[in-house]
Each structure stands twice: as structure tokens, then as C-alpha cells.
Amino acid sequence: xxxxxxxxxxxxGALLPLSLSLLTACGSTETPQSQGPVPADKFDLSHWKITIxxxxxxxxxxxxxxxxDIQSYAHPDFFYLDDNGGMVFAAPNKAITTANSxxxxxELRQMIRGSNTKIKTKYAGNNFAIDAHPLSERFGAxxxxxxxxxxVDHVATRATDPTKSAAYSVVVGQIxxxxxxxxxxxxxxxxxxxxxxxxxxxxxxxxxxxxxxWNYERNxxxxxxxxxxxxxxxxxxxxxxxxxxxxxxIALGEEFSYTVNxxxxxxxxxxxxxxxxDVNYSINLANNVDAYGKxxxxxxxxxxxxxxxxxxxxxxxxxxxxxxxxxxxxxCLGTGDWKTDKANGDxxxxxxxxxxxxxSTAQ
Numbered sequence: 006x007x008x009x010x011x012x013x014x015x016x017x018g019a020l021l022p023l024s025l026s027l028l029t030a031c032g033s034t035e036t037p038q039s040q041g042p043v044p045a046d047k048f049d050l051s052h053w054k055i056t057i058x059x060x061x062x063x064x065x066x067x068x069x070x071x072x073x074d075i076q077s078y079a080h081p082d083f084f085y086l087d088d089n090g091g092m093v094f095a096a097p098n099k100a101i102t103t104a105n106s107x108x109x110x111x112e113l114r115q116m117i118r119g120s121n122t123k124i125k126t127k128y129a130g131n132n133f134a135i136d137a138h139p140l141s142e143r144f145g146a147x148x149x150x151x152x153x154x155x156x157v158d159h160v161a162t163r164a165t166d167p168t169k170s171a172a173y174s175v176v177v178g179q180i181x182x183x184x185x186x187x188x189x190x191x192x193x194x195x196x197x198x199x200x201x202x203x204x205x206x207x208x209x210x211x212x213x214x215x216x217x218x219w220n221y222e223r224n225x226x227x228x229x230x231x232x233x234x235x236x237x238x239x240x241x242x243x244x245x246x247x248x249x250x251x252x253x254x255i256a257l258g259e260e261f262s263y264t265v266n267x268x269x270x271x272x273x274x275x276x277x278x279x280x281x282x283d284v285n286y287s288i289n290l291a292n293n294v295d296a297y298g299k300x301x302x303x304x305x306x307x308x309x310x311x312x313x314x315x316x317x318x319x320x321x322x323x324x325x326x327x328x329x330x331x332x333x334x335x336x337c338l339g340t341g342d343w344k345t346d347k348a349n350g351d352x353x354x355x356x357x358x359x360x361x362x363x364x365s366t367a368q
Contacts, residue, residue: 060099099339112319117145161324165336174207216241216256
């Protein structure tokens, strides 16, 4: 414990000169308003913005819809209410993406500030920290909870290299740590923009059912070969297993729920589905002990202690059209024309019947 406190004291000294609240803001595009029902009519989107796979203002960047604008916004293909009041997210394999990514998305990003744009996107006040962060009191929240119920309607069905782990999969919930140039330049081992949580659904085209699992990414620099995702099963198989999960899996169109509750330093995960046993995990985000209680010598010894974080939810398509050696690049097919790609099955679609943000709670 003494050694840990020494590290924390040194970390605090290094962090104090950094201005977590003076980082560049992410812009929001002007967007046309919907004339019919919109997701915000049924879902509380007062602390979310969305990224959708289009560039309607022709500025060469993927469009973002602000908290203010999303209250009256829908996109007929990629973000809308279905006839049952479900919030639908869709993303083709090939479309405009965020910077430095080859994966398309229709995905919400937590905005703790709400519509108060005086607090910039990357300011501490718009993001959450874990309790161990030496400056946790400066953040918009310490931890938080995200609850969702959803069904995956479709995952992409064509990949040039189906052996790549990311083929036929979609991420439906995340915690993302912030990319922070100031932290990286201080060489503290934080600020790389890694992901302590990604919740996946994957279904091979010839399988009756798919699998749900989640990944924890070691908090290391991108150039470190030990930086990788550690995968934990929920229902069915994990992402590298090509076998049919059968009754242990989840079918397309079958609802399931997840709760992500970051309380103090602990990320508690609960997964539930009708006819399935609940699955629970807990992992301390302030150290390098994995979700099974074993020390991971390759991870950062302080985990995500000094990072800033935010929740994401929606459809983050993992079927990249890029074909390369890494497992992220299965060379999935797509033309870039939505009608063609939808007809060919080269897209993902996810429908949420519940999505709720709230403060964390003790377990």
C-alpha cells in the first residue's frame, strides 16, 4: 500500500500542471431537423450526442449531432424510431468514419455537460473519472451507470478474411478513455484513448445464433505489442471461436440487457436475457488485476487511474472494409451506396428499447 501511495503522489504532482479543462473541443455539425417522431421523443437524450456515417455538410468529416440538435433529430436510414418505439442505429460497412478509424458507426457519446457548450467536449467537466484519479473532484462525475436493453437485428455477412476476429461483429456499448496529448507527452502511461470496455455481439453467417462477450483493453501505448483486448464470455463463444454457439448463444432479434456500473474504482457488469442465466463481472480500473482476480503483469499497474472516460452506445460496426494483417481488418465488402449495401447484407443494425444514464450505485 505504501508503494501505491508513493506512485499516486508522484502522479498527482505530474498531473497538476496539466489543464484537463483546456483541451480542444469537438465540433458539432448543423443538421436538418426531423418532421416526424424522433428518438428523443421516447428516450432521454439530454446527455448524449451522436455520430452518424454521413457527411451532409460536405466538410470532409463525419457528421455529429449535438445534444441540443438531437432532441429533434432523426436520420431515416441510420438513426430513427421504429414502429414499436425502438431506437434504431445502423451503419454500413463502407462509409465516412471518424479520424484514424476504418470502422463506421451510428453511435451515441455521453455528454455530462448536457447542452451547456461552455464546457467543451474534452473538458474534465464533461467526462467522468474513477475515484483513484488524483483530481477526481474536477470531473463531471466520479463513475456512473449505463443501463440498456437491445436486440441486434443484423451484422455484416460478407468478409474477405472471415478468420479475422472482428468479422461479423458489432459493438453495442463502450467506455472510452480520452485521447489526451498532454498526458501522453508527460509519459505517465495514460491518455492513449484506450477502451476499458467494449460489449460485442458476433454471429457467423451460417450460424443459427450469435455470441455476446466483452473486452477490456490493456492501457498501454498503441506501439506496445502487449496492448491488446482481453476477452470475457457472456453467452456463447468469444470472438475468435468459429463454432456454432447453439442454445448458449443469442439470436438476431433476441433482446438482452446490460448494466455498466462504475462505482468508486470498480466496473461492475451485469448481463441478462430471458431464459439465460445472469452473468456478472467486476474489475478494478485502478490496478492491473483482471476480472478473474489475477494480476496481469502486462497491463499498466495503475490501470486507467489517470484517464478521463465517457460512455458510448449504439452500433459501432466492426466489419472494416480494410484488409490487413491485424485482426481488426477482415476486408468486409461494401460499395458505399446504402441501398446496395443493405440489400447485400453489408451493414449492422441494432435496436434499443431502453437506454438510461444515472449516477453509480454501491453494489
